[in-house]
Amino acid sequence: MTSSIRIVNMPSSSVTIQLPDWLRDRLDVVSAGTYAKQDSQMDLALQIAAENVKRGTGGPFGAAVFNTQNGMLVSVGVNLVTSSGLSITHAEVVAITMAQAALQHYDLADVALPPLRLATSAEPCSMCIGAIHWSGLKSIIASARDEDVREIGFDEGNKPDDWVAQFEKSGIKYVSDVLRDRGRAVLQAYARGGGRIYNAGTSE
């Protein structure tokens, strides 16, 4: 094939997804065991979700990937849709992508890797359920429920009725309602502050 593709305005050939400065600046090196417990893992996801709202860098969502063997952090992500202009930049997608970049492997279930867990400040949407499926992550904990997210207006998309059962069937352990009140509070704070509900087709 030698033909060229025909366009008028040169399209993009490269896109960078970047953590906001405030989040990058908070990354710091310490000892093992810091994030040994489920609640401390979720606490981090909720902290950065709340900070993301306060800083205005995206939607009210935070996520992080942990090494559950040594209680260490592998990656973080926050929702960046409105600041990046990219609809895929949900907190879970960002955290998964940063984890894969750090570990240099698309398959987080690879036997050479330690057991990993994703903590997310809200239940995954239709896209993120699929992203988790492909990522190889086998342990997920979530704070706010799908209904809490929809309550403030987000259209989470068409999720299979049996998505939790299917997760379990694929060997993905899923725990919901971890510090749910705090997860809900972040969502409510975003809504109260007039945060943009960035459903497709509703932008001004």
Place this chain on the structure above:
Amino acid sequence: MTSSIRIVNMPSSSVTIQLPDWLRDRLDVVSAGTYAKQDSQMDLALQIAAENVKRGTGGPFGAAVFNTQNGMLVSVGVNLVTSSGLSITHAEVVAITMAQAALQHYDLADVALPPLRLATSAEPCSMCIGAIHWSGLKSIIASARDEDVREIGFDEGNKPDDWVAQFEKSGIKYVSDVLRDRGRAVLQAYARGGGRIYNAGTSE
């Protein structure tokens, strides 16, 4: 909040998704109307899917976004999972992301934008259905069927039974089986050539 996040190996704070050189080099500027027809749009998606297999830069999938008002190309994407090490880099996600980067908007349904269509060499998987939902794209055409993709071993994930009906309900026009034989042929060529079936948990 002034505390730092505790990690041991500094995690990634930036990830770049890049089209392969061969694809970037083929991008070229021409006149309107080149991709006016559905078949010519799909032909491009299939060409780059086949080339992606030949070049060994990822899975057997290609996608592109078109301006259906003037028949011009907005973005292209190919599957980059094995070359980028990022499980989200399906052809559709790459094409959507590059389109949003070019148009500088997360909402491709914005009234200020022309009508856009995504052509994909195979039906969207569970993740890409959700990615389409959030992208704002309102017209999708697909070549190979879900069953053709599963036939060569890919685990497309848990798709809602009624995903096509739900697309239509959200105003997304979906047309399947466009040049399906060619879409299937690309998949079969990948399988015959020993291309990696990158399902989670199966990497060597």
